[in-house]
Amino acid sequence: MRAFGHHRATKRQAGLAATIAAGALTFCLATIPAAGASSGTPSPHPAATGPNLSAPVSSHPVPGITGRAAAKLLTPAQRAQFRSRHALWRSAPTRHNTPSMVHAADDGHQFWAVYPTADGGPTGVYATHSVLPNLRASNSSDVIYAPTLYPSGNACIEDTTAYLHDSAVIWAWDWCQSQTVGKLTVMDSAFQATYVRNGAYGVMINKTDAATNTWQMLLYNFTTSQWDPYFTSQGPNGVYDFGWDAFEVYSATDPSTGRPYICADTAGRSFTASNIQQRENGTWKPLTGSDSTTDPTGTIFGCPNLHATFTTPNSTWRVSNP
Template identity: 40%
Template sequence: MRVSIRSPRSRGALLAACVVAVVGAATVVPGPAYARPSDTAGTARTAPVSATAPLSGNKVAGAVYGTTAVQRAGTAASGFRSTHQDIVASAQHADANVGTGADTGAAAPQASQLHDWWGTFPNTNSGPGGMATQSVDPNLRLSNSADVLYAPTMTPANNSCIEVVTVHTTTTPQVWAWDWCNSIAPGAEVDVDSSFLSNYTTTVNGRIAYTQKNVQTNKSTNTWTAYLYNVRTGAWDTLFTSSGTDQSGLSYGWDMFEFYSSTNPSTGNTYVCGDLAKAKETIESSNVQVDTASGWAPSGPGNSTWQPSASPNPSSYKCPKMVFHIVTNNSDWTVYDS
């Protein structure tokens, strides 16, 4: 989810006209049970996907676009647009630290709902492209209808038009291509169903995961294209393309864990914490790369920083047992609640 030009903790006033009501009540609809990562039929990948694998020329199977994508995204899209409003005022002091790696602290907890995040942020001018292998659990359902887990979510530096978002709510998980240059909404959406699992996921580090690549395909028109790697064909399928001006005005990027969660009055912690702990869920982003002037390279200390810090205080997330683990600096991270 995009954060604003003012700091890595807000989304910016330029999106205010697009804000609609904060995530509302939703009916919990149980989805089909899929194989867990430990018993999935897919073969574990022994080497990361190559950014230079061929392009298939095909669209992502099952993807929908435009108003249909927005409708299927539901209230989670409303929350995506509006959460920046909650933290703009408290984030202004962090302006000088954008892209520096300085610890800007976690957002102050709200009375009932908290929006917060952690991850690796590609620096401004680090390169016009990014890719990552993102975990996704087709069985994970959040318990509170107002909550959304946008994780992992990634956009490259250099004013990308697209952010590829993994979305967990009370219903079937989804993958979005969020359009930051035109609709300021999901430009494409695909459900994480049996078709998605068979075409785009495999087992990576013991977890079901898909790989996405998001690159600038025409510099003069600022055209960006997001792809998903098709594990059956060994090629990149097109998820979404968008051109124009990045409406947030940002130049840096991110690959992060992000949530918007209500507080459980019985524990004082966010519901997301309990959901991850109960499911024994680990969110992981691995093989994070940036498209540098010298070619594709792992995200590292020379081209990216950790925000809000390398080791944030979990209590600030109302998740005192949450673990933010750097597997490989800065190209592989995990988040789980112990």
């Protein structure tokens, strides 16, 4: 999630732990009824593996915590910090170079990504994202966002796979309305049984109304073979005309090693974003060098064994720490 400072990584974690303990994130996926009426969804380029991208949209939303309960995970101070970084980004002379700018301004913030451009009037993005339900950030203030997906074209929603000190979650970040977490879901066994296959889930974020800049995030339900609505937002967002599918962290330096805590936290693990596609001029196609840019591959974030590479340029990336 392209964020600024620790607006999602300190007191919010304590609030999230309390919310989970209180049962506000209770999952009832086992009781989801059979999908009924479908509103339909655009038919993207067929995926080589994974979800059926041309499947219909169900009328059954993915369970999770929403609204004010989700927004409470941010303190007023964190929100103010976010807005200051938001203004910093707006002033950036070259938006594709903002990762280095943010790194310089944000201690512990690291970002590696592919960046879909806004050329061709994009109206949607799709990817399959890996999940590691048992991964936790060892340092209480750290957070690992991997992968995190945001469409180009001034979109309203970012899909984030987040690993905190006390939980592993998926959430929708609302860029157009609350500018905070719009909906949050824990990666529990019920979520995995319904939305995860081969260690990954399928996510699609579409523009559904150009006049109001309305965007909808969907997750693929492998049980019903349909797309379940996750979150919807609308309104102006004049800052982010490009998008990203990223490996992002907020990680303090471990004084015992002189390196970020995530160097050890990610040992023996890999993170993938596969078959990233963008809808351009009404047609879905995998990202290539003609409609996206990338950060350099190789060792990243000051971790000697943390390597980033593209297994299919620019549509499938892998970050691993063997």
